[in-house]
Amino acid sequence: MEWFIAPEYWFARQVLERGIAAVYVFAFVGAARQFRALIGEHGMLPVPRFVARRPFRVAPSLFQLHYSDRYFAAVAWSGAAVSAALVGGVADLLPLWAAMAMWLLVWVLYLSIVNVGQVWYSFGWESLLLEAGFLVIFLGNDRVAPPVLVVWLARWLVYRVEFGAGLIKLRGDRCWRDLTCLYYHHQTQPMPGPLSWFFHRLPKPLHRIEAGANHVAQLVVPFGLFAPQPVASVAAAVIIVTQLWLVLSGNFAWLNWLTIILAWSAVSNSAATTVFPIPAAPHPANSPLWFTVPVFVFVACTVVLSYLPVRNMLSSRQRMNQSYNPFHLVNTFGAFGVVDRVRYEVVIEGADDSRLTSRTHWREYEFKGKPGDLHRLPRQWAPYHLRLDWLLWFAAHSTAYARPWFGGLLQRLLRNDPATLRLLRSNPFPDAPPRFVRARLYEYRFTTPRELLATHAWWTRTLVSEYAPPMFLSNPPEQRRRASRA
Structure with missing residues (x-):
């Protein structure tokens, strides 16, 4: 034929x-x-x-x-x-x-x-x-x-x-x-x-x-x-x-x-x-x-x-990225039906103080792809997919979206979980896990050319609100190890 x-x-x-x-x-x-x-x-x-x-x-x-x-x-x-x-x-x-x-x-x-x-x-x-x-x-x-x-x-x-x-x-x-x-x-x-x-x-x-x-x-x-x-x-x-x-x-x-x-x-x-x-x-x-x-x-x-x-x-009620069968065959696609006017970022911080005070020093976790450090130029990762970084962008828009997994992420950071830390760019607590972690919501925007020349920063940010209050483990890993030795 x-x-x-x-x-x-x-x-x-x-x-x-x-x-x-x-x-x-x-x-x-x-x-x-x-x-x-x-x-x-x-x-x-x-x-x-x-x-x-x-x-x-x-x-x-x-x-x-x-x-x-x-x-x-x-x-x-x-x-x-x-x-x-x-x-x-x-x-x-x-x-x-x-x-x-x-x-x-x-x-x-x-x-x-x-x-x-x-x-x-x-x-x-x-x-x-x-x-x-x-x-x-x-x-x-x-x-x-x-x-x-x-x-x-x-x-x-x-x-x-x-x-x-x-x-x-x-x-x-x-x-x-x-x-x-x-x-x-x-x-x-x-x-x-x-x-x-x-x-x-x-x-x-x-x-x-x-x-x-x-x-x-x-x-x-x-x-x-x-x-x-x-x-x-x-x-x-x-x-x-x-x-x-x-x-x-x-x-x-x-x-x-x-x-x-x-x-x-x-x-x-x-x-x-x-x-x-x-x-x-x-x-x-x-x-x-x-x-x-x-x-x-x-x-x-x-x-x-x-x-x-x-x-x-x-349909006038068109849906984006819909699969109609469990084999993901013959799907519908679409992207950016709505464009955000403001960028929000969830910034996760840790502290190793024995108790929290107004003078507690919080240190930020850096992720591989999502914006964090204001002076760091974003990197090219695609076609490799950083799944946690992408989900944190959605988390910044909705705490309900992140509820099933975000608490688990913070708990794993409190244990310095090796698998989780491998998903991060840097760990500010390499020697021992932090005693506390929290998350804050910031508005990020690109600097203007004048701001870039003056500060050498690609981003500027403004604190919006607390995203997740300070969390701690009631029985952190080092305490459990001491208890087992006793």
């Missing part, structure tokens, strides 16, 4: 498969390095407690069958290793069925993590990675030409990401309609990057142009993905450029990179050769029937499951 194959998208398949595998590597490594404090057996939101309340049909996961921290680490590091092999092109050296099995394996492993990750894994890019990771199972390898229907489904996924985000902005905050949202966004986004201060200080007319260009890129250009060549390749190029702009201006885990990778599904070999010296495509054999039939089933299921995302996009 000549119409079933799309050999002119061989290079696009290479980009999709190796790019998605690279994102998997970041996701698995991040899970392995952060899980103990977040969802481990003694974490803030332990997996065993979660799976005791959620049946397998609601949250399918390998950890429904067994959980231990050692087992979780094995799953995460195994997923990283298999994903790294896929980045290296191992799938193209294997029989087609074995390549599909490798992609299915990493998808099952990451689905198992996301479905027990609770609030720490509640971001839209988790569903995006799982949907994209399931799609590449049916892209095949060098033994067969790319199935044209799956290539089009990749474009359909990019379309939902971009068009859904554009609609939620247009329907949401008024500042998107009057083109003023970017007066605030670069300063108030969850995790600014090293260039965010400079983006924020651009002239306001450029911010308005930036907002208008965003509407064009998300509400008009995505339709070009379904147009004949070279229009589809040009549309993909526009999406790639705008996503790179977002990469430069902030830290959004792998959302932008995955969108860039998926946009390559619309770039033909001939279009790619005008920019890159790509190798010659191999001459694949005809697709076997046992491969063709599952592809058709996958396409049919995607068409049926697309009903709910389409209905959501057409």
Whole structure:
């Protein structure tokens, strides 16, 4: 069936498969390095407690069958290793069925993590990675030409990401309609990057142009993905450029990179050769029937499951980042329907005084990504995802949002818990845990150019209120050790 194959998208398949595998590597490594404090057996939101309340049909996961921290680490590091092999092109050296099995394996492993990750894994890019990771199972390898229907489904996924985000902005905050949202966004986004201060200080007319260009890129250009060549390749190029702009201006885990990778599904070999010296495509054999039939089933299921995302996009009550099934397949996406005008930050402090007085010296904990030290330029972390830092941005907006885990975080700091301290940039109490910890809410804003020259500080802040009152352990670790020795 000549119409079933799309050999002119061989290079696009290479980009999709190796790019998605690279994102998997970041996701698995991040899970392995952060899980103990977040969802481990003694974490803030332990997996065993979660799976005791959620049946397998609601949250399918390998950890429904067994959980231990050692087992979780094995799953995460195994997923990283298999994903790294896929980045290296191992799938193209294997029989087609074995390549599909490798992609299915990493998808099952990451689905198992996301479905027990609770609030720490509640971001839209988790569903995006799982949907994209399931799609590449049916892209095949060098033994067969790319199935044209799956290539089009990749474009359909990019379309939902971009068009859904554009609609939620247009329907949401008024500042998107009057083109003023970017007066605030670069300063108030969850995790600014090293260039965010400079983006924020651009002239306001450029911010308005930036907002208008965003509407064009998300509400008009995505339709070009379904147009004949070279229009589809040009549309993909526009999406790639705008996503790179977002990469430069902030830290959004792998959302932008995955969108860039998926946009390559619309770039033909001939279009790619005008920019890159790509190798010659191999001459694949005809697709076997046992491969063709599952592809058709996958396409049919995607068409049926697309009903709910389409209905959501057409609804005046559109929701962002919604998954409609426990497998996170065919989701709806969107971002920044509302833009904050003011930035709030939760600052956690500790003290080692025996009792609190007005002269108590409080020392601040520094986190890797979230703003804290006024003189520290924000770092570039994406596509690596700092989950605790992101959740603390949400915590600054709502104490109710943080209630299930924030108290546990403070208790772990009172014990100098090693797993928790590894999530931080610095620990002001390296020798012994603090006796007290507290949290305060500040308003942060970027300094003006004049303030930056005068103070060498990127931020300035104003105390807003107490966020969490001083907390202490009634039986801290050193007291327990003395009691046991006695």
